[in-house]
Amino acid sequence: MPYAMYLCRPGMKNIRTYSRNDLQDIALSAGVKATQGNVLFHAIWNLGVRSFEAVEGLNAAFLQLLLTEYFLPLTQIQSRQHSKDGTIKCVIQLHDGLLVESVLIPAGKRMTVCVSSQVGCSLSCKFCATGFMDRQRNLLAHEIHDQVFLLNELAQEQYAARVSNVVFMGMGEPLLNFREVLAAVERIQDQRGLSVAPKRITVSTAGIAKMIRALADDGRKLNLALSLHAANDRKRNEIMAINETNSLGELKDALEYFGARTGNDITLEYILLRNFNDSPEDAQELLEFYRNVPVHLINIIEYNPIDEVAFLPSEKDRTDAFAQYLLLNGANACLRRSRGKDIDAACGQLAGKEQTE
């Protein structure tokens, strides 16, 4: 049963939507010192307590007020799949029972968590399992933070390591949940908590030019990944409807703005779809786009087929030729083999299945 359904009575307020200053004010309103607000803030954000009663050092009057007027929403790992390559894919249950996915990816010294930012996605890209689900709601900052928190615990338990990197490459479009994503980043980077430096956090977008500029204006040291997948407008329109209102020309300008304004890393993500975007001409177009934007790296990604659509991964010889062409022409490109192939690896596959079961 979703946690909130048995603990949260109508009218109760979600304590994790309040800032540190707000919690100090709530403490004052209970007739206790403002510092009690700090104790609560630290416990619910950095220690991950799962009830108000579990917060050490809370004054009784403050605890009573919290128990009557507020609830502490819990996010929990509902199920997980372990891949032979070490990747662990988790279905996360939110306090209202909705499900999202998060993935733990160990690779050398890196321990990366891939987080979701929305339940479903409104952008409906043709190759993506999440794109076949309706967008049900945006995640709140604490729900994004908790994915990293829970998978950090899992990383310690399974690999005796802490999370080093966070990528917003799970379900949903992070730039369409801008405020909560940035609030989550604020908490994820907190040195008293998860302490993941912004330069180790990557926001991936299907390409919303206005929001790429907004991210640049925000000024944080976050990395940006653009999911390109086709370097001409006709093909990109076919698989990514967002391209109809955010053309490659507009995206190029937005990337230039982002690069000039922040100096942060930008990567291009390019899934190779068999006989769709993997020809020598496609590689030429990609190279030309790359040369005109301030991009550090092209990630050539192996496609994970999904049930909803007939796209297949590019064949090995086409994949190798595509990557070779980019490298021989001086591009900084990297071929990424799919992780977690023996589990439901494609974004949205696992939570989508559990949601419908």
Ligand SMILES: C[S@@+](CC[C@H](N)C(=O)[O-])C[C@H]1O[C@@H](n2cnc3c(N)ncnc32)[C@H](O)[C@@H]1O
């Ligand atoms: C799921 S999206 C989430 C972030 C954001 N909405 C975006 O599109 O960049 C993260 C990345 O996964 C890629 N992706 C989606 N479905 C995939 C699949 N079946 N196989 C491989 N990559 C996939 C997307 O193209 C994107 O680059």
Ligand code: SF4
């Ligand atoms: S690729 Fe990204 S933007 Fe496109 S449907 Fe999937 S989650 Fe949404």
